[in-house]
Amino acid sequence: MLSLQPVRDIREKQVQLWKELILEYCRSQKIFVIGLEEEFPLFSNPAIERSLSHEAREAFLSALVSEGRAEWLDKGHRKCLILWHRIQEWAGIILNFVKDNGLEDSVMTVEEIRSGIESRGTGAILLLLSACLACVKHIIMRVVEN
Numbered sequence: 319m320l321s322l323q324p325v326r327d328i329r330e331k332q333v334q335l336w337k338e339l340i341l342e343y344c345r346s347q348k349i350f351v352i353g354l355e356e357e358f359p360l361f362s363n364p365a366i367e368r369s370l371s372h373e374a375r376e377a378f379l380s381a382l383v384s385e386g387r388a389e390w391l392d393k394g395h396r397k398c399l400i401l402w403h404r405i406q407e408w409a410g411i412i413l414n415f416v417k418d419n420g421l422e423d424s425v426m427t428v429e430e431i432r433s434g435i436e437s438r439g440t441g442a443i444l445l446l447l448s449a450c451l452a453c454v455k456h457i458i459m460r461v462v463e464n
Contacts, residue, residue, distance in 0.1 A: 345402040
């Protein structure tokens with residue numbers, strides 16, 4: 319299904335399947351950013367010389383954005399940050415890491431959270447800086463609300 323389906327019900331199912339495929343592929347390959355105008359293995363099939371149209375790529379990624387599973391990194395919608403976990407889930411992973419390691423009263427930079435020795439094995443090391451910043455903002459909002 320390398321072209322957008324014209325029938326609404328079929329297209330909705332197509333979009334759902336593509337969202338799941340993109341998230342699982344990115345999770346397994348540890349990919350965080352997809353460029354619409356860059357080569358991406360899921361979006362083409364060299365054996366049959368076919369690839370997804372720009373419109374289809376943008377539709378599938380926009381569907382992920384609308385569910386909070388991705389964020390556009392630019393106003394032109396050329397690069398998309400893929401969130402295998404929603405920002406709230408990443409924030410929870412980071413908070414659990416902080417609590418589990420007794421770091422609640424410590425001051426840590428975003429880079430230490432993202433790639434410090436203590437964060438190894440938590441998944442936080444893989445977060446792009448922009449995703450990590452969004453998580454920190456979410457954590458701050460949770461703390462302020464409590």
